[in-house]
Amino acid sequence: MPGSSHKSLEAGxxxxxxxxxxxxxxxxxxxxxxxxxxxxxxxxIKPYIAVSEIPKYWSMPVAEYLHKAxxxxxxxxxxxxxxxxxxNFIGIALLAxxxxxxxxxxxxxxxxxxxxxxxxxxxxxxxxxxxxxxGILGSGGH
Amino acid sequence: xxxxxxxxxxxxxxxxxxxxxxxxxxxxxSGVSAEVSGSVAWWVWPLVLLVVTFIMGIAxxxxxxxxxxxxxxxxxxxxxxxxxxxxxxxLLVALAGALAAGPGLLKMNLASLRLAIPVAxxxxxxxxxxxxxxxxxxxxxxxIALGVTIxxxxxxxxxxxxxxxxxxxxxxxxxxxxxxxxxYQEASTGEIIDWKIHRTWQGLVxxxxxxxxxGMFGLGAGWANVPVLNLLMGAPLKISVATSKFLLSITDTSxxxxxxxQGCVIPMMVVPSLIGIMAGSFVGVRLLKVAKPGMxxxxxxxxxGFAGLKALSKGLGF
Numbered sequence: 001m002p003g004s005s006h007k008s009l010e011a012g013x014x015x016x017x018x019x020x021x022x023x024x025x026x027x028x029x030x031x032x033x034x035x036x037x038x039x040x041x042x043x044x045i046k047p048y049i050a051v052s053e054i055p056k057y058w059s060m061p062v063a064e065y066l067h068k069a070x071x072x073x074x075x076x077x078x079x080x081x082x083x084x085x086x087x088n089f090i091g092i093a094l095l096a097x098x099x100x101x102x103x104x105x106x107x108x109x110x111x112x113x114x115x116x117x118x119x120x121x122x123x124x125x126x127x128x129x130x131x132x133x134x135g136i137l138g139s140g141g142h
Numbered sequence: 143x144x145x146x147x148x149x150x151x152x153x154x155x156x157x158x159x160x161x162x163x164x165x166x167x168x169x170x171x172s173g174v175s176a177e178v179s180g181s182v183a184w185w186v187w188p189l190v191l192l193v194v195t196f197i198m199g200i201a202x203x204x205x206x207x208x209x210x211x212x213x214x215x216x217x218x219x220x221x222x223x224x225x226x227x228x229x230x231x232x233l234l235v236a237l238a239g240a241l242a243a244g245p246g247l248l249k250m251n252l253a254s255l256r257l258a259i260p261v262a263x264x265x266x267x268x269x270x271x272x273x274x275x276x277x278x279x280x281x282x283x284x285x286i287a288l289g290v291t292i293x294x295x296x297x298x299x300x301x302x303x304x305x306x307x308x309x310x311x312x313x314x315x316x317x318x319x320x321x322x323x324x325x326y327q328e329a330s331t332g333e334i335i336d337w338k339i340h341r342t343w344q345g346l347v348x349x350x351x352x353x354x355x356x357g358m359f360g361l362g363a364g365w366a367n368v369p370v371l372n373l374l375m376g377a378p379l380k381i382s383v384a385t386s387k388f389l390l391s392i393t394d395t396s397x398x399x400x401x402x403x404q405g406c407v408i409p410m411m412v413v414p415s416l417i418g419i420m421a422g423s424f425v426g427v428r429l430l431k432v433a434k435p436g437m438x439x440x441x442x443x444x445x446x447g448f449a450g451l452k453a454l455s456k457g458l459g460f
Contacts, residue, residue, distance in 0.1 A: 009251060011249060012255070014255065015248050015255040018248060022241065022245045022248070023245035054184060055182075055184050058410075059222045059224050060224055062226040062405050065224075085410070088409035089409070092409070095234070096395055099395045100395070117319075125259065125263055128396065132400055137270060137403075
C-alpha cells in the first residue's frame with residue numbers, strides 16, 4: 001500500500017515532519033512575539049501610534065481606525081517595521097504563516113511515498129492559505 | 143513542564159511587570175496624560191485583558207472548550223474594544239492554542255493528518271468566505287448573530303452526547319479512497335483501537351458551515367468540529383478532539399490572514415490575550431488533576447450563556 005496510510009500506532013513520516021516544523025515555527029514565533037512586545041512596551045523603539053492614543057482607536061470600526069490613524073491595510077505593515085508597535089507583526093505573521101510552510105515541506109515526502117492524492121491536497125491547501133495571506137482577497141475594512 | 147508552558151508563564155510574568163513599569167515609563171516620558179477614555183489609563187485595559195484571558199485559559203481547559211469561543215463573546219461584551227478587533231484577536235488566540243497543542247497531538251498520532259487535510263481544505267476555504275462576509279456586514283448584525291450562535295453553543299454543550307468509540311460498520315467510498323483510518327492505544331485500558339470513518343461527504347458539507355462561522359465570528363470551531371468528527375463521521379472521541387484541535391491551526395490560519403490584512407490586529411490587544419490564554423491553559427492542565435470538571439463545565443456554560451445574552455442585547459441596542 002502506498003504512502004504512510006498503513007495502520008500503525010506510530011505517526012507516519014509526513015505527519016512527524018509536519019509536527020516538527022509546526023513546533024519549531026510556533027516556538028520561534030512565540031519567542032519573537034514576546035521579545036517584540038517587550039520592546040514595544042518599554043518604548044525602546046518609538047511606536048507608530050503612541051500607546052496613550054490607542055484607546056481612541058480600539059473602540060472604532062476597523063475602517064475608521066485605518067483612516068484616522070493613517071494606517072494602510074494589507075502587507076503595508078512591512079514598511080512600518082521600524083516602529084515598535086508594528087514590530088509585533090513579525091511574530092504574528094510567523095504564527096499565522098507556519099502552517100503554509102508545514103504543508104509545503106510534506107509534499108516531497110508524500111510524493112516519494114506514492115501518496116499523490118495527499119501531495120496534491122497539501123499543495124492545494126498551501127495555495128488556499130497563501131491566497132488568504134496575500135491580501136488579494138481584499139483589504140481595508142468595511 | 144513543556145517548552146510552550148514555560149514560555150507562556152515566563153511571558154506572563156514578564157508582561158505583568160513590563161506592563162506596570164512600561165505603563166508608568168510611557169506616561170513619564172511622553173508627558174501626555176495617561177487618561178484617555180474616562181478615568182482609565184491606557185495600560186489598565188491590556189493588563190485586565192491579560193488577567194481575564196489567564197482565567198479564561200484555565201476555565202477553557204477545565205470546561206473542555208477552546209479559548210476562542212470564550213474570548214470573543216466575553217471580551218466583546220465587557221471590554222471597550224470594537225468587535226472587528228476582538229474577532230481578529232479571537233482568531234489569533236484560537237490559532238495560538240492550536241499551534242501549541244498541534245505538534246504533540248500529531249507526534250502521539252492522536253491527531254490524524256489524513257483525516258484533517260480533506261476537512262481542512264473545506265473549512266479553511268469557507269473560513270475565508272466567513273471572514274470576508276463577517277467584515278462586510280454591519281457590526282450590529284454580526285453581534286446579533288454572534289449572540290444567537292453562542293446561545294446555540296450552550297444548548298449544544300448541554301445536549302450533545304459523545305461516543306468514545308462510535309460503531310462504524312463499514313468505511314464509506316470517499317474515506318476508503320483517501321485511506322482515512324488508523325489505530326491508537328487507549329492509555330487507560332491499554333486496548334488497541336482500530337478506527338475508520340463513514341458519512342464523509344455529509345461531514346464535509348457540515349464543515350462548509352463550520353468554516354463560515356469560524357471566519358465570521360473569530361470563534362475557533364472546536365465546539366462544532368468534535369460533534370461532526372465524532373458523532374457524524376464516527377471517529378473515536380480522542381481522535382476527534384485531537385484532530386479538531388489541530389484542525390483549528392489550519393482553519394483559523396486562513397481567517398486570521400483575512401483579519402490581519404484588513405487591519406483588525408492591534409498588538410496591544412493581541413499579545414496580552416495570547417500570553418494570558420496560553421499561560422492559563424497551561425495552569426488549567428495542571429489543575430485538571432484536582433478540579434471537578436463537571437462543575438467547571440457548568441460555570442463555563444453559564445459564562446457563555448451570559449456572554450451570549452450580552453452580545454444579543456448589544457446587537458439589538460438594549
